[in-house]
Amino acid sequence: MGFKFNFFLTVFPEVLPYLKNTLWIAIAAYVLSFILSIIVSVCRALNVKGLYKFFEVYISFFRSTPLVTQLFFIYLGLPQILPIISEVSEMTILIVVMALNQTAFMSEIIRGAFLSIPKGQYDAAKSIGMTTNESLRHIIIPQVIRIALPGMINSVISLIKGTSMGYTIGVLEMMTASRLYSARTFRQIEVYTALLLIYWAIVLIITKTQSRLENRLNRGYV
Amino acid sequence: MIKIEGLHCQYGDNKVLHGISTTIKKGEKIAIIGPSGSGKSTFIKSLNYLVSPTQGTLEFEDLKVDFETITPNEVQRLRRKSAMVFQQHEPFLNKTVFDNILLPMTIVQKVPKDKAIEEANEILEKIDLVEKKNAYPLMLSGGEQQRVGIGRAIAVHAPLLLMDEPTSSLDPELVEEMLSLIRLMIEEEDKTLIIVSHSLNLVREIADRVIFIYNGNILSEGTLDYVFNEATDPALKKFLRSLKLAN
Numbered sequence: 366m367g368f369k370f371n372f373f374l375t376v377f378p379e380v381l382p383y384l385k386n387t388l389w390i391a392i393a394a395y396v397l398s399f400i401l402s403i404i405v406s407v408c409r410a411l412n413v414k415g416l417y418k419f420f421e422v423y424i425s426f427f428r429s430t431p432l433v434t435q436l437f438f439i440y441l442g443l444p445q446i447l448p449i450i451s452e453v454s455e456m457t458i459l460i461v462v463m464a465l466n467q468t469a470f471m472s473e474i475i476r477g478a479f480l481s482i483p484k485g486q487y488d489a490a491k492s493i494g495m496t497t498n499e500s501l502r503h504i505i506i507p508q509v510i511r512i513a514l515p516g517m518i519n520s521v522i523s524l525i526k527g528t529s530m531g532y533t534i535g536v537l538e539m540m541t542a543s544r545l546y547s548a549r550t551f552r553q554i555e556v557y558t559a560l561l562l563i564y565w566a567i568v569l570i571i572t573k574t575q576s577r578l579e580n581r582l583n584r585g586y587v
Numbered sequence: 588m589i590k591i592e593g594l595h596c597q598y599g600d601n602k603v604l605h606g607i608s609t610t611i612k613k614g615e616k617i618a619i620i621g622p623s624g625s626g627k628s629t630f631i632k633s634l635n636y637l638v639s640p641t642q643g644t645l646e647f648e649d650l651k652v653d654f655e656t657i658t659p660n661e662v663q664r665l666r667r668k669s670a671m672v673f674q675q676h677e678p679f680l681n682k683t684v685f686d687n688i689l690l691p692m693t694i695v696q697k698v699p700k701d702k703a704i705e706e707a708n709e710i711l712e713k714i715d716l717v718e719k720k721n722a723y724p725l726m727l728s729g730g731e732q733q734r735v736g737i738g739r740a741i742a743v744h745a746p747l748l749l750m751d752e753p754t755s756s757l758d759p760e761l762v763e764e765m766l767s768l769i770r771l772m773i774e775e776e777d778k779t780l781i782i783v784s785h786s787l788n789l790v791r792e793i794a795d796r797v798i799f800i801y802n803g804n805i806l807s808e809g810t811l812d813y814v815f816n817e818a819t820d821p822a823l824k825k826f827l828r829s830l831k832l833a834n
Contacts, residue, residue, distance in 0.1 A: 485677040488637050489736075492671040493691040493743050496663065503694060507681045585681065585723025 372552055376543070376559035383542040384563070390460055390531065390538060391524040397464035398471050398520070405472035410479055420472070427469035433530055436462045440534050455536045463527050467520055474516035478509040511582040518575040522568050539563060588612055589634075589747065589779065594643035594654070596629050596803075603629045604640070605803040613746070616773060616780040618794035620814075622826055626803040627783045628674075631749045634781065635669045636662045648746070667695070670743035674752040676732040678724035678739070685711065685720040687735050691742040707742065713771060714738040730761040737768050748772060750782040754789060766792055787830055799823045 405424070408416040427435065440458050444451040450458075482505055490500030529540035539560060547556040589611040596604040603626045611617055619627045632638040633654075634645070640654040647668055652661045670691075678687050688710050692703035711717045714734040724732050733753065740748060753769070754762045766789060773780045773793070784790055790797060790811070797814040799807040799822075807818045815827065 483677075485673060485675055486680065488632075489671075489673065489677040489679065489739075491637060491666060492635055492669075492673075492749075493739065494663065494667040494695040499694055503690065504679050504681065511681070585683070586725055 366554075368554055368558075369552065372550070373555040373559055376546065376556050377563075379546045380539050380542050380556075380560060380563065383537060383539045384567075386456075386536070386538040387525065387528045390456065390463070390528045390536070391521065393460045394463040394467060394524050394527075395521055397460065398467040398524075401464065401468040402472040402475050405468060406476040406479065409472070409476055424469045424473065427466050432463070432466050432527060433533060435466055436530055436534065455534045456531070459528070459531050459534065459536050463524055463530070466527075467524055470523075471517065471520050474513050474520070475509070478513035478516075479505075481512055482508050507582075511586070514575070514579060514582060518571060521571055525567055525571075526564065588646070588648075590644075590646040591634075592644045594630070594633055594640050594645075596626070596633055596638055596640045598638075603803050604633070606643070607800070607803070607805055609798060609805060609808065611779060611781065614777045614779055616793050616795045617782070618790040618797045619781060619783045619800060620785070620790065620797060620826070620830070621800035622829075625800045627800050628751050630800060631671075631751055631781055631783055634747070634749060635666050635671060637671075667743075668745055669747040669749050670740035670745040671749040671751065672733070672736050672740050672753045674755055676724075676729070676736045676756070678727075678732050678735040680724055683721050683723055684716050684727070684735050684738075687724070688738045688742045691739060691744075696744065710738045710741050713741070714768060730757055730764065733757060733761075733765060734768065737765075737772065741772055745778075747779045747781070750780065750784075752783050752785065754784065754786055762786065762789070769793060785830065785833070799826070801826070 405420045409420055436459065439450070439462050440455070486504055486508065487500065490504045495503070528538050531538045532540040532544055535541070543556050543560045547553050550556070591610070592608045594604050594607040595602070607626075607630060619630060621627050629638055633640045633643075636657070643654045645652050645654070645665070647665070650661065650664050650668065652665060657665075678684075679690065682690065685707060688707045689703055692698040692706060693700060698706070708717075711720055714737055716731065716734055716738065719727065719731065724735060727735065733756075736753075750769070754765050757765060769780075769782075769789075770793070772778065780793070782789070782793065794811060796809065797811055798805055799814060799818075799820070801822045807814055807820050807823045809818065814823070818824075
């Protein structure tokens with residue numbers, strides 16, 4: 366058998382067209398989980414009655430159970446009691462489940478970052494007459510982003526890798542495309558080597574961007 | 588004139604201020620003294636609503652607020668009438684020295700940017716930080732950070748200046764420098780000053796009147812001479828003895 370380099374090169378044009386699906390799923394799930402995380406962390410920070418306990422249970426549940434089980438529960442299990450779910454596309458279900466899962470982690474990252482801002486920064490902003498919105502925009506959120514950035518980038522990486530879960534419910538992204546190509550050609554080693562390299566390259570680009578962003582945001586912090 | 592009546596404040600079940608009343612004339616320099624935990628900082632933070640008093644009223648120029656029914660709009664108006672210098676300096680950590688001074692003018696007072704930049708440069712000269720205008724606060728020494736705090740307070744252009752132990756976290760050799768900066772601030776525009784301090788020298792140099800707060804009440808107030816030499820309250824006398832020892 367051996368590793369056939371020429372065949373290996375043919376994998377890229379077969380798989381890369383589905384990169385846009387992979388990125389779309391990851392970005393959509395990220396945006397959704399970011400919005401949900403802000404809502405969850407603000408409700409928890411403000412101790413909103415009823416919601417605090419609800420979100421505590423939600424975070425515990427989604428952090429403690431496997432993503433694939435959550436996906437099967439919603440994709441295969443729930444339609445048995447809520448048939449309307451079977452009308453939702455597989456890609457949408459994947460995006461929603463990944464977002465719900467990631468929110469459980471990201472909301473804790475954001476909440477922790479907010480809690481780590483010294484109270485004096487809030488007081489100083491108030492003392493010069495800033496409104497809550499002005500102090501959040503100019504003073505607090507830029508500092509929160511700096512602290513939360515590594516965790517938020519980890520979330521992006523988790524989501525990009527998590528898109529491969531789409532294979533289990535038939536969403537056509539890079540993992541599914543690779544699986545189909547390897548089944549057609551019986552060349553597993555070349556196909557999966559190429560796929561791993563593509564994922565690795567994407568994460569390397571993200572990590573490089575993270576370093577640049579961190580350097581920029583850490584200006585002034587010695 | 589600032590008229591404070593029946594100011595009560597508590598943190599949870601812990602009552603800190605028990606109905607403080609006093610009147611401060613425009614341009615007056617007031618020093619608040621008292622033992623740790625007596626409510627000095629809570630008192631001055633009540634005046635710009637950084638802590639929320641539970642009862643009491645405050646009259647300040649055209650504004651009259653009842654702390655039981657204060658509205659968000661009144662809070663904003665109150666805060667824009669005062670500037671505060673903090674014990675721990677509290678410069679905005681994500682902003683350069685220059686932006687720390689620019690921000691109150693551009694964001695809060697909506698001063699046109701050109702004018703604000705010009706004025707920020709003048710303030711930088713006053714606080715002697717021109718060469719560090721592009722530095723971030725954590726790159727500065729404690730004394731320099733406090734100068735940023737003072738520069739920011741100057742930029743607020745408020746008639747009332749609140750200072751919460753501005754020299755207590757500084758090395759002794761920096762206190763003199765801070766004193767001249769405080770003088771510069773209050774003398775230029777004849778601001779009203781309320782300063783909390785444990786430094787007898789600072790109080791003697793700056794204050795017209797002294798208020799002694801003990802267990803959340805004003806036990807004694809009057810001129811420097813009265814409070815330091817004539818007042819007979821035993822708690823005040825005990826406090827002054829300990830202050831003299833510490834100084």
